[in-house]
Amino acid sequence: MTGTRRTVAALFLLPALLLLGALVVYPIGYSLVRSFFDQSGSSFVGIDNYRELFTDKSILTAIKNNTIWVVVAPAVATALGLIFAVLTERVRWGTAFKLVVFMPMAISMLAAGIIFRLVYEQDPDRGFANAVWVGVHDTFAESSAFPKAHPGAESPLKAAGGGAFITKEPVRAGEPVVLPLVGVAPDQLPDSAKPAKAAAAEPGKVTGTTWQDFTRGKGVGERNGVDASELGYPGMKIEAVKDGKVVDSTRAAADGTFTLSSKADGAQLRLPASNFREPYNGVDWLGPSLVTPAVIGSYIWMWAGFAMVLIAAGLAGVPRELLEAARVDGASEWQVFRRITVPLLAPVLAVVLVTLMINVLKIFDLVFIIPPGSSQDEANVLALQLYRSAFSDDQPGIASAIAVFLLLLVVPVMLFNIRRLRREVRR
Amino acid sequence: MSTPSGAAHDGVPKAAPSAEALKAQRSLGARIADVLSGGFVRVFLIVVGLFWLVPTIGLLLSSLRTPADMGSSGWWKVLSQPSQITFDSYQRLLENDTITGSLLNTILITVPATLLVVVIGSLAGYAFAWMEFPGRDWWFLLVVGLLVVPVQVALLPIAQLFGNIGIFGSIIGVILFHVGFGLPFAVFLLRNFFAEIPRELLEAARLDGAGELRLFVRVVMPLGGPAIASLGIFQFLWVWNDMLVALIFADAGNQPITVALQTQVRQFGNNIDVLAPGAFISMVIPLAVFFAFQKQFVSGVMAGAVK
Numbered sequence: 001m002t003g004t005r006r007t008v009a010a011l012f013l014l015p016a017l018l019l020l021g022a023l024v025v026y027p028i029g030y031s032l033v034r035s036f037f038d039q040s041g042s043s044f045v046g047i048d049n050y051r052e053l054f055t056d057k058s059i060l061t062a063i064k065n066n067t068i069w070v071v072v073a074p075a076v077a078t079a080l081g082l083i084f085a086v087l088t089e090r091v092r093w094g095t096a097f098k099l100v101v102f103m104p105m106a107i108s109m110l111a112a113g114i115i116f117r118l119v120y121e122q123d124p125d126r127g128f129a130n131a132v133w134v135g136v137h138d139t140f141a142e143s144s145a146f147p148k149a150h151p152g153a154e155s156p157l158k159a160a161g162g163g164a165f166i167t168k169e170p171v172r173a174g175e176p177v178v179l180p181l182v183g184v185a186p187d188q189l190p191d192s193a194k195p196a197k198a199a200a201a202e203p204g205k206v207t208g209t210t211w212q213d214f215t216r217g218k219g220v221g222e223r224n225g226v227d228a229s230e231l232g233y234p235g236m237k238i239e240a241v242k243d244g245k246v247v248d249s250t251r252a253a254a255d256g257t258f259t260l261s262s263k264a265d266g267a268q269l270r271l272p273a274s275n276f277r278e279p280y281n282g283v284d285w286l287g288p289s290l291v292t293p294a295v296i297g298s299y300i301w302m303w304a305g306f307a308m309v310l311i312a313a314g315l316a317g318v319p320r321e322l323l324e325a326a327r328v329d330g331a332s333e334w335q336v337f338r339r340i341t342v343p344l345l346a347p348v349l350a351v352v353l354v355t356l357m358i359n360v361l362k363i364f365d366l367v368f369i370i371p372p373g374s375s376q377d378e379a380n381v382l383a384l385q386l387y388r389s390a391f392s393d394d395q396p397g398i399a400s401a402i403a404v405f406l407l408l409l410v411v412p413v414m415l416f417n418i419r420r421l422r423r424e425v426r427r
Numbered sequence: 428m429s430t431p432s433g434a435a436h437d438g439v440p441k442a443a444p445s446a447e448a449l450k451a452q453r454s455l456g457a458r459i460a461d462v463l464s465g466g467f468v469r470v471f472l473i474v475v476g477l478f479w480l481v482p483t484i485g486l487l488l489s490s491l492r493t494p495a496d497m498g499s500s501g502w503w504k505v506l507s508q509p510s511q512i513t514f515d516s517y518q519r520l521l522e523n524d525t526i527t528g529s530l531l532n533t534i535l536i537t538v539p540a541t542l543l544v545v546v547i548g549s550l551a552g553y554a555f556a557w558m559e560f561p562g563r564d565w566w567f568l569l570v571v572g573l574l575v576v577p578v579q580v581a582l583l584p585i586a587q588l589f590g591n592i593g594i595f596g597s598i599i600g601v602i603l604f605h606v607g608f609g610l611p612f613a614v615f616l617l618r619n620f621f622a623e624i625p626r627e628l629l630e631a632a633r634l635d636g637a638g639e640l641r642l643f644v645r646v647v648m649p650l651g652g653p654a655i656a657s658l659g660i661f662q663f664l665w666v667w668n669d670m671l672v673a674l675i676f677a678d679a680g681n682q683p684i685t686v687a688l689q690t691q692v693r694q695f696g697n698n699i700d701v702l703a704p705g706a707f708i709s710m711v712i713p714l715a716v717f718f719a720f721q722k723q724f725v726s727g728v729m730a731g732a733v734k
Contacts (some may be wrong), residue, residue, distance in 0.1 A: 023603065026584065034584075
């Protein structure tokens with residue numbers, strides 16, 4: 001080896017080493033030293049800044065949230081990636097599916113943040129997540145049509161507690177009952193509502209009408225009587241209650257009329273609270289209690305594709321004959337997956353998990369963008385706290401301590417990488 | 428796993444022990460379960476695929492509606508009322524100097540930061556792969572160790588350093604920072620790729636009297652094409668999509684599109700006519716790059732799985 005060779009090598013390496021030294025290595029040393037000094041940087045304070053990490057309320061929130069992030073996000077993204085990778089092998093359009101799921105990796109976290117601000121909009125008429133959620137909820141739970149209805153003056157009904165209303169007097173078979181209410185805005189009435197009709201008496205049965213006892217422009221019209229332009233309450237639930245027990249129940253027709261069997265004779269009629277519940281408004285995704293899971297959801301949307309692609313590549317290396325042999329031996333798909341595929345993929349799964357963990361440790365953009373101002377403190381993470389301490393709170397000592405703390409958390413991975421490569425380099 | 432041909436079950440044509448025959452051998456129940464679960468898998472993947480697509484479609488359709496429409500109903504209303512579609516927001520966005528200027532800044536930052544990382548990384552990668560000098564492996568391992576250093580560690584120190592040398596707030600500062608943090612991966616990826624180049628090729632060129640620089644330009648760079656492409660695409664997307672680094676190191680006049688949009692997020696509802704089309708425009712280039720160079724992107728992702 002000649003001296004000129006060495007000089008040439010130095011010239012090739014110089015730009016990279018210079019930049020790495022100034023931009024990556026120097027900051028590590030600087031942060032380390034700076035983390036032991038006070039705010040002004042003039043006096044040594046020992047580990048005070050580190051102590052602050054574990055006493056300051058907002059930093060503690062950040063540590064707690066970062067822990068949730070590191071535990072939940074990589075595990076869910078990897079699990080989904082594994083499921084997708086295995087399942088896409090069984091359909092012909094697997095590549096198209098992979099493309100769709102992998103695509104979000106190419107866009108910025110800022111764009112993803114804006115996308116998910118839209119998804120998580122609270123109003124179910126505007127936010128997609130709540131539109132779906134409310135749709136599912138209303139399919140399985142009764143929705144109420146008359147949230148603001150209540151008895152008017154001199155009504156035969158009284159409040160029965162918990163939002164229900166009940167007749168003051170017991171009802172008799174053959175004597176039509178009136179259950180007038182007021183207070184539903186005209187445009188809120190169900191479209192199926194027809195003009196109300198006074199119920200005809202039927203021997204042996206309890207009949208009646210429940211309707212909106214209010215004529216626009218004329219007030220109530222005839223109080224507790226059905227006027228021409230007043231609308232029935234279609235679907236209003238009516239229960240006959242005797243001694244605290246429901247003996248019969250029915251729903252009103254489009255014109256507000258209803259019929260109960262003779263069992264209702266002598267009972268009180270109750271309009272249960274389910275008629276009057278406020279409409280379900282969905283989940284407050286970005287409220288203080290759900291904001292971190294919601295942001296994690298957007299992260300998984302971005303990174304499940306990464307896990308899927310790496311795992312699919314690993315899967316391609318799994319010998320097909322092995323799986324086929326197990327199937328022929330009568331193993332179910334689940335057993336094949338659990339006993340053969342997953343163990344063979346273990347190294348890939350570990351790499352994906354660790355990569356995502358490091359990635360999540362530094363999560364910043366999504367948490368900076370998605371939570372509205374009111375819940376940003378609850379969503380705090382270390383990278384965001386560092387940004388705030390360094391650039392808005394003017395606490396360089398604490399910011400440096402957070403930086404060193406983050407660095408310490410990735411040191412094990414750093415050492416692992418070096419050890420893995422040392423074997424290769426020395427080949 | 429052999430199928431004695433005589434043992435074929437009723438109604439199954441005697442055939443070579445193909446996969447078809449093996450399948451036929453299994454019980455009817457197992458086959459029905461297979462068909463059912465196949466149907467289930469399809470439905471499941473379609474639903475998941477829709478869930479993955481819908482957020483992006485939502486952004487696109489939102490960007491094509493007026494703020495008034497956005498305030499009163501969800502973007503999916505466009506599907507039943509296509510007349511709501513308008514390009515007004517895009518038109519106003521392109522007349523907005525802050526946004527067009529920031530798009531230009533994004534390009535001014537991304538292109539040099541990508542080229543510099545590729546060139547500087549290739550030089551170092553080649554040196555680590557094929558040049559002899561003392562402590563070579565130790566230097567390389569040091570660089571590998573830097574792969575996982577979080578950018579957060581450098582924000583404050585570099586902000587002060589740049590302040591002292593007078594480039595804080597400038598585009599040059601942003602570029603330098605991206606180059607610094609792009610290099611460990613670049614050196615790692617390229618050194619490993621260059622090391623696979625057959626020794627004879629390099630020896631032959633050396634015997635022909637080619638100098639190291641000439642060797643590098645004429646032999647190593649062309650052969651390293653695939654790895655360089657992967658790295659270039661990876662770095663390009665990385666820098667294009669960055670918000671944090673530019674948020675700190677770029678002045679108002681030098682901010683890229685991500686930072687320009689970020690300033691509008693605090694009043695999300697009021698600025699939706701800037702945010703939705705702006706976000707979509709900022710996604711167009713990365714998505715185009717992604718679709719055009721999928722293969723290289725994937726191999727970059729695989730190689731960088733430790734970053």
